[in-house]
Amino acid sequence: MLRQIARVLDPLHPELYKPVIIMGMHRSGTSFLAEVLHRAGIHMGVKRDHNFEAFHFLSINQRAMWQAGGDWYKPVVPASEHFDKWTAEELFKIHFGLKGNGKYILYKLINKRWGWKDPRNTFTLPFWLNQxxxxxxxxxxxxGWDVALSLQKRNQKLGEVYKAEFDNPLAGFNLWNIYITKAFSYEYSNIHHVKYEDLMKKNSEEISRLENFLKVFLKKYIDHLASKPNVRSVRFPEEVRQNVWMKKFYDE
Structure with a gap:
């Protein structure tokens, strides 16, 4: 508790303990959002993979899930003992590729903003909020159905992750339901929920809400990176149509 209070009151580097953490189901547009934030000045990691995931945080999340007996396609909430032990300061230095204390002190003084994206954050979030x-x-x-179809399509690409069960889009949809249900289970007050489709459509009201949440200008980067929304099939399986989250967000 004292350590957490010290972090809250740290006058030298308030941004150190306020990273932006992106979560959401795989194939939900988190890579797009991470690139938008990076271009807007919220550093998303000096070493990232093709999905815009910072290698270090991805590795920590992945190993914690493995240690807990899970994985991205069978997610679990790992206990704290399943995670690698790093201090906030060490994670910050690795994230920016800082060697020695000189640049670290400089970044503290100019209050560099930072964050990371990983769909696994949906389940590892309790650990990160403690940190x-x-x-x-x-x-x-x-x-959710678009996510399922995207997982199915990814299965057909050489070099991408392949899981046979996602050749059936209903399996991907059921995994989406697990992720979104978990994301809405948190009572932490500093979570902002936003629809990928609203960003793709350049919905000015939703973009403004996100900008106000982050206190950063995003519109020009969204305008530049957003692609034309896909034409969605309205013929969903009954299981999809009756899903509580689909009714809440996509009852069109």
Whole structure:
């Protein structure tokens, strides 16, 4: 408790304990959002993979899930003992690729903003909120059937992750339901939920809400990176149509 209070009151580097954490189901547009934030000045990691995930945080999340007997396609909430032990300061230095204390002190003085994206954050969030009690969390929501079809399509691409069960889109949809249900189970007050489709459509009201949450200008980067929304099939299986989250967000 004292350590957390010290972090909250740290006058030298308030941004150190306020990273932006992006969560949401795989294939929900989290890579897009991470690139938008990076271009807007919220550093998303000096070493990232093709999905815009910072290698270090991805590795920590992945190993914790493995240690807990899970994985991205069979997610669990790992206990604290399943995670690698790093201080906030060490994670910050690795995230920016800082060697020695000189640049670290400089980055403290100029209050560099930072964050990371990983769909696994949806389940590892309790650990990260203990480490960073003032974090800003963004949950990206995308139509569950579109996510399922995207997982199915990814299965057909060479070099991408392949899981045979996702050749059946209903399996992908059921996984989406697990992720979105978990994301909405948190009572942490500093979580902002936003629909991927609203960003793709450049919905000015939703973009303004996200900008106000982060206190950063995003519109020009969204305008530049957003692609034309896909034409969605309205013929969903009954299981999809009756899903509580689909009714809440996509009852069109």
């Amino acid at each position: 960073f009690p003032q974090a800003k969390v963004i949950h990206l929501i995308r139509n």
